[in-house]
Amino acid sequence: MNTGNARVTLLLAAVLLGAAGCAPGGGTAASTTAMAPPASASATGSMDMSSSATSGGSAAANSTAAITISGFAFGAPLVVPAGATVTVTNRDSAEHTVTADTGSAFDVEVKGSGGTATFTAPSTPGTYAFHCTYHPNMHGSLTVK
Amino acid sequence: MSVPIRRGALARGRGRGRGLDLALRALTAVALLTDAGIHIHLAPGYQAGLPQGIGQGNLFLLEAGVAALAALAVLLRGSRAAYAFALLVALSAFAAVVFYRYVDLPAFGPFPAMYEPVWYFEKTASAVAEGAGAVLAAIGLARARRAGPARRVGR
Numbered sequence: 052m053n054t055g056n057a058r059v060t061l062l063l064a065a066v067l068l069g070a071a072g073c074a075p076g077g078g079t080a081a082s083t084t085a086m087a088p089p090a091s092a093s094a095t096g097s098m099d100m101s102s103s104a105t106s107g108g109s110a111a112a113n114s115t116a117a118i119t120i121s122g123f124a125f126g127a128p129l130v131v132p133a134g135a136t137v138t139v140t141n142r143d144s145a146e147h148t149v150t151a152d153t154g155s156a157f158d159v160e161v162k163g164s165g166g167t168a169t170f171t172a173p174s175t176p177g178t179y180a181f182h183c184t185y186h187p188n189m190h191g192s193l194t195v196k
Numbered sequence: 197m198s199v200p201i202r203r204g205a206l207a208r209g210r211g212r213g214r215g216l217d218l219a220l221r222a223l224t225a226v227a228l229l230t231d232a233g234i235h236i237h238l239a240p241g242y243q244a245g246l247p248q249g250i251g252q253g254n255l256f257l258l259e260a261g262v263a264a265l266a267a268l269a270v271l272l273r274g275s276r277a278a279y280a281f282a283l284l285v286a287l288s289a290f291a292a293v294v295f296y297r298y299v300d301l302p303a304f305g306p307f308p309a310m311y312e313p314v315w316y317f318e319k320t321a322s323a324v325a326e327g328a329g330a331v332l333a334a335i336g337l338a339r340a341r342r343a344g345p346a347r348r349v350g351r
């Protein structure tokens with residue numbers, strides 16, 4: 052097995068290359084953009100700072116909205132008032148997350164088999180693309196108006 | 197990756213099907229390694245999503261390890277046993293991904309409830325690699341069987 056080590060090394064390199072080719076959560080995000088009517092490129096890191104600055108118009112802060120995860124999909128894009136409480140229900144066996152693509156606007160874990168979680172929608176209007184950090188196919192869209 | 201393969205070819209060194217044999221071994225190994233790479237890539241997320249039992253991510257890592265082993269066996273030996281092992285691995289992985297795409301099987305034993313009614317790029321790619329790996333391994337098995345046990349001499 053004198054050439055074996057070199058071969059094993061080559062094989063391992065190939066496997067690792069295949070595995071390192073893509074980072075978790077960095078999957079193709081093309082599917083959700085078509086469904087979001089407003090310009091969706093507005094979300095940036097500034098949302099955290101502006102969220103406290105624009106807290107004056109919080110008349111709708113008590114409104115609620117819901118996301119239901121089923122079959123590894125978030126469902127239709129959601130439109131909510133600024134600062135609304137969003138309840139997420141997970142009908143799958145697997146646990147999922149609802150994680151904003153950019154910044155840290157929201158990020159919750161939702162246990163499987165009917166688990167729920169809530170988060171507060173950003174107070175800055177705009178369209179926030181989000182995803183599940185566990186499953187690369189899962190993308191959704193939340194619009195704050 | 198061509199250097200070690202050519203060395204094996206020189207050692208065997210006969211027959212007009214030799215090039216085809218080597219291509220078959222290489223392609224089968226590539227299919228299995230592609231499958232292994234995708235499973236490794238997806239394992240952390242799936243483990244977090246479904247840690248019940250042994251955990252889906254650990255099953256993915258197990259599958260990746262066995263697939264890499266089969267690739268190694270086919271590449272290094274190209275024997276009937278190697279192809280049979282590769283066929284078993286590729287076919288069972290293909291069956292599992294297609295089954296759980298369509299059937300909502302509850303958890304049983306160490307296996308969590310892995311129903312996932314979607315196809316997406318990585319998943320489809322792994323299923324295609326598994327299907328191709330199974331077909332290639334079946335061809336290799338048939339060819340190795342026809343050639344008889346003499347093929348294994350010297351390895």
Ligand SMILES: [Cu+2]
Binds near residue numbers: 146147148189245
């Ligand atoms: Cu998920």
